[in-house]
Amino acid sequence: MNHVLEFEKPIVNLKEKIAELKSFTENSDIDLTAEIETLESRLSVLEDEIYGNLKPWNRVQMARHPMRPTSLDYIGKLFTDFIEFHGDRHFGDDEAIVAGIAYFKGEPVTVIGHQRGKDTKENIRRNFGMPHPEGYRKALRHMKQAEKFNRPIICFIDTKGAYPGKAAEERGQSEAIARNLMEMAGLTVPIVCIVIGEGGSGGALALGVGDHIHMLENSTYSVISPEGAAALLWKDSGQAQRAAETMKITSYDLKKLNVIDQIIPEPKGGAHRDLDQQSLYMEEVLKTSLESLSKLSNEELLEHRWEKYKQIGDYDLI
Amino acid sequence: MLKDLFSKRRKYASIPSEQSKMDVPEGLMQKCNGCNKIYYRKEMKKSLYVCPNCGHHHSMTAWERIDCLFDEGSFQEWDKGITSGNPLGFPEYEAKIAKDREKTELNEGVVTGKGMIDGISTAFAVMDSTFRMGSMGSAMGEKIARAIENAKEESLPFIIFTASGGARMQEGVLSLMQMAKTSIAIKRFSDKGGLMISVMTHPTTGGVSASFASIGDYNFAEPGALIGFAGRRIIEQTIREKLPDDFQTAEFQLKHGQLDKVIHRHDMKTTLFKLLEMHQNGGDKK
Numbered sequence: 001m002n003h004v005l006e007f008e009k010p011i012v013n014l015k016e017k018i019a020e021l022k023s024f025t026e027n028s029d030i031d032l033t034a035e036i037e038t039l040e041s042r043l044s045v046l047e048d049e050i051y052g053n054l055k056p057w058n059r060v061q062m063a064r065h066p067m068r069p070t071s072l073d074y075i076g077k078l079f080t081d082f083i084e085f086h087g088d089r090h091f092g093d094d095e096a097i098v099a100g101i102a103y104f105k106g107e108p109v110t111v112i113g114h115q116r117g118k119d120t121k122e123n124i125r126r127n128f129g130m131p132h133p134e135g136y137r138k139a140l141r142h143m144k145q146a147e148k149f150n151r152p153i154i155c156f157i158d159t160k161g162a163y164p165g166k167a168a169e170e171r172g173q174s175e176a177i178a179r180n181l182m183e184m185a186g187l188t189v190p191i192v193c194i195v196i197g198e199g200g201s202g203g204a205l206a207l208g209v210g211d212h213i214h215m216l217e218n219s220t221y222s223v224i225s226p227e228g229a230a231a232l233l234w235k236d237s238g239q240a241q242r243a244a245e246t247m248k249i250t251s252y253d254l255k256k257l258n259v260i261d262q263i264i265p266e267p268k269g270g271a272h273r274d275l276d277q278q279s280l281y282m283e284e285v286l287k288t289s290l291e292s293l294s295k296l297s298n299e300e301l302l303e304h305r306w307e308k309y310k311q312i313g314d315y316d317l318i
Numbered sequence: 319m320l321k322d323l324f325s326k327r328r329k330y331a332s333i334p335s336e337q338s339k340m341d342v343p344e345g346l347m348q349k350c351n352g353c354n355k356i357y358y359r360k361e362m363k364k365s366l367y368v369c370p371n372c373g374h375h376h377s378m379t380a381w382e383r384i385d386c387l388f389d390e391g392s393f394q395e396w397d398k399g400i401t402s403g404n405p406l407g408f409p410e411y412e413a414k415i416a417k418d419r420e421k422t423e424l425n426e427g428v429v430t431g432k433g434m435i436d437g438i439s440t441a442f443a444v445m446d447s448t449f450r451m452g453s454m455g456s457a458m459g460e461k462i463a464r465a466i467e468n469a470k471e472e473s474l475p476f477i478i479f480t481a482s483g484g485a486r487m488q489e490g491v492l493s494l495m496q497m498a499k500t501s502i503a504i505k506r507f508s509d510k511g512g513l514m515i516s517v518m519t520h521p522t523t524g525g526v527s528a529s530f531a532s533i534g535d536y537n538f539a540e541p542g543a544l545i546g547f548a549g550r551r552i553i554e555q556t557i558r559e560k561l562p563d564d565f566q567t568a569e570f571q572l573k574h575g576q577l578d579k580v581i582h583r584h585d586m587k588t589t590l591f592k593l594l595e596m597h598q599n600g601g602d603k604k
Contacts, residue, residue: 164547164549164552165548166557166559166561172532172576173528174527174532174546175532175533177528178497178528181497181501182501182504182505183505185506201494202528205494208498223493224485229487247406247490248406257491259491306502306503309498310463310502312495312498313460314456316403317399317400
């Protein structure tokens with residue numbers, strides 16, 4: 001199996017053993033069916049044990065898994081007739097963000113998402129899913145269009161962060177992100193955001209101001225990467241594992257902190273093990289979200305959005 | 319031995335280290351960070367911490383800023399009692415806050431309120447980079463959002479002076495969400511016709527630059543202020559290229575179309591007054 005994570009090794013070893021016994025049984029006179037059954041039930045226990053007790057760092061590894069499905073994978077499963085549109089009409093087309101329209105259960109929706117590449121070549125084209133200002137401006141252009149034609153907006157969040165480059169700064173990375181935050185606040189159509197991989201800082205948030213925010217179970221959402229946090233706080237990027245725990249970045253942490261609405265479960269071993277199953281889980285949540293949001297008037301929608309963000313945070317009074 | 323005569327030992331002249339050269343008596347004198355000239359602190363204060371020689375703009379505390387902008391006795395503070403908790407249970411965070419509260423006599427890195435600039439009322443938020451580097455956590459986000467809401471309720475303009483290293487790490491994702499919270503507050507205020515002026519002072523970076531600082535109706539900066547999203551070192555490491563000296567300065571941002579104007583501190587009050595005056599009868603779509 002490709003890309004086995006360290007903590008999954010016992011499972012993989014056991015699976016290999018079972019496969020070995022199975023082929024042995026088939027090709028010889030000795031029947032090992034009973035042993036195989038024992039091992040299989042042990043495998044199931046082991047899987048529950050390992051995948052049921054993932055540490056924050058393990059989830060970071062899952063969120064960054066090279067096989068982890070991307071926005072376009074989910075778009076292909078959740079929607080029909082997706083048409084991608086390009087460009088911000090000012091500077092260029094940033095392929096670190098995909099945007100377009102599609103049908104969700106027969107209704108047209110606007111879909112926007114960060115887009116990583118699947119291999120090195122695609123990653124270079126997509127800048128590893130780290131957008132420039134024109135990416136955010138493209139997204140905003142599509143959001144405004146969704147508002148005009150009264151389509152709900154669905155955003156997939158999956159980025160290490162906005163690209164820290166010279167050209168990005170020159171073209172106003174800060175303004176592009178800030179503008180999206182402000183404009184998303186006022187869009188009179190439902191916005192549902194789903195964090196599917198890494199939600200890295202302002203670059204993630206720029207597609208993340210919505211009415212419902214969901215996270216896949218093994219995704220992360222944070223103000224800074226664990227490595228960045230460790231370097232800043234303890235001057236040692238090697239302490240990333242510790243930072244992953246301290247910074248509270250898992251879906252369970254964010255649910256507890258009241259930042260997200262729902263945790264979307266993942267198939268055993270992560271989203272990449274079963275894209276179909278994962279998409280079904282997402283479809284269910286998305287359907288419920290859009291149904292409940294479609295009942296609100298424009299005023300109610302905006303008021304709820306404000307109330308939602310207004311309550312986020314924790315401070316003392318003296 | 320003959321060899322000793324040709325000893326390789328060199329004689330060194332002792333020159334004062336950079337550190338000792340820069341040491342000036344604390345309190346009485348102040349060295350300009352721009353030209354290294356030394357001035358009486360009193361003299362610096364009189365020129366609003368702008369170097370009389372080279373024009374370098376030094377940092378000001380929130381209250382120094384408020385004192386030099388508002389008509390005497392007109393400033394009224396809001397939400398003074400809001401201070402940071404420790405929502406993530408982050409090690410040593412409370413101690414750091416306590417230390418900065420003592421050092422700065424502030425409860426948080428921003429002072430909000432309302433006051434008058436040459437007779438015109440305005441709501442106000444002024445950040446203080448001496449309090450945890452002006453970083454934004456829940457308390458700061460709350461204070462700024464409330465100030466904007468108050469401005470909306472009272473139909474006042476809103477002026478913010480930013481000075482911040484970005485999001486406050488110790489509050490994790492809650493800090494990040496303050497960017498959204500403040501931006502939504504601005505949207506609501508703006509939709510009602512409210513006038514927002516952002517003045518970026520040194521430094522305005524990260525999450526603060528990528529939220530309220532960049533979305534005023536007018537975005538200004540003080541000369542020489544560092545303004546940008548990502549840190550210089552991170553960009554240099556990412557693109558493996560040395561960046562120009564003026565990268566991310568106010569002047570650089572002006573050149574690249576990211577600012578309306580760079581305003582000298584001595585002209586700040588008159589410029590803000592003029593702008594407020596020009597908007598007095600506009601806006602407010604109540």
